[in-house]
Amino acid sequence: MSIKLTPRQKEVLNLIQEIIHKTGIPPTRAELAQSLGFKSPNAAEDHIRALHKKGALLLSPGASRGIRLNPDFFENNTVLNQTTPIADKNIPSSEKSTTHHASVRHTLVKTVNKVSDFIKDTRLTLPVIGRVAAGYPIDAIEHQEQALQLDPALFSDQPDYLLKVKGESMKNIGILDGDLLAVKKTSHVRNGQIVIARIEDEVTVKRFQRSGKVIELLPENEDFQPIIVDGSQSFAIEGIAVGLIRSTALH
Structure with a gap:
């Protein structure tokens, strides 16, 4: 069974995955908000709650880094392998998909590196x-x-x-x-x-x-x-x- 995520929810979930993979700890709401260009942590919280409701995330109440990936979700869904290309009539469909993948990946890597460096700087x-x-x-x-x-x-x-x-x-x-x-x-x-x-x-x-x-x-x-x-x-x-x-x- 595949659970549909919005493009923004996929972006948030991908970022959380990358940060946990690289640093070993989940990001805070504030770090996610800053990385994704949200005006406040509340916007990140809304997406986190939506992902929790859809079963992608597990949450620990009261913990600032209480976000965990739900392994059952990733075993039963292929949703993260799907992408939604950006529409552009002047670019062939195959090229649009490749360009979009490269752009998203580049942005994601930059964001993960930024958050990773911040986390390392603040560790005790x-x-x-x-x-x-x-x-x-x-x-x-x-x-x-x-x-x-x-x-x-x-x-x-x-x-x-x-x-x-x-x-x-x-x-x-x-x-x-x-x-x-x-x-x-x-x-x-x-x-x-x-x-x-x-x-x-x-x-x-x-x-x-x-x-x-x-x-x-x-x-x-x-x-x-x-x-x-x-x-x-x-x-x-x-x-x-x-x-x-x-x-x-x-x-």
Whole structure:
């Protein structure tokens, strides 16, 4: 079954495909609008919604880069292999088709390169922190295993580093062993936030809860017990979680 797209919808979908293929991440509405000459991101949003309704795109609500291609659509449709030639009575039909293809391709390549360069320029370079040695700051150079370039739109706030998660104490909220937790350095936290805390020489990821002078670090796994911070212990908040990179996305 073939689902008919308008010429403009084909153009938008082709551009999204090219950008994802070249950069590995989808464009934002604003990037699409600028690339296609729309006056505002709302115009791009209208086309995205139409493509979503026709099954070409999958959308993640609330994410600025929450556009994904629907593989089922491309398996079942040949619509993207079809083109609509620009009418010109002075050019033979075969030449019109070739000229149109070349023009569209040239424009598309220029647009993709422009958006790709913009995305690369705005990416964050974040160190990946592995095992944390006693007596050293958590983001000390000795702990850095590698660095990753990531889109800032992946995070709720700008992180300072990525911490490799060890253990299953937070698995009920989707923080799994081997995942990378994006961390913003701060000592100011609110009840309920996911924090990176240091107790003596151990670093742990838990949910923060304070009641009066009592501080609890709560796991999100019934197999683990809450940690009640003893006033005699050395204790510090290293930062808060502002995002997560699933370990499966790194391979």
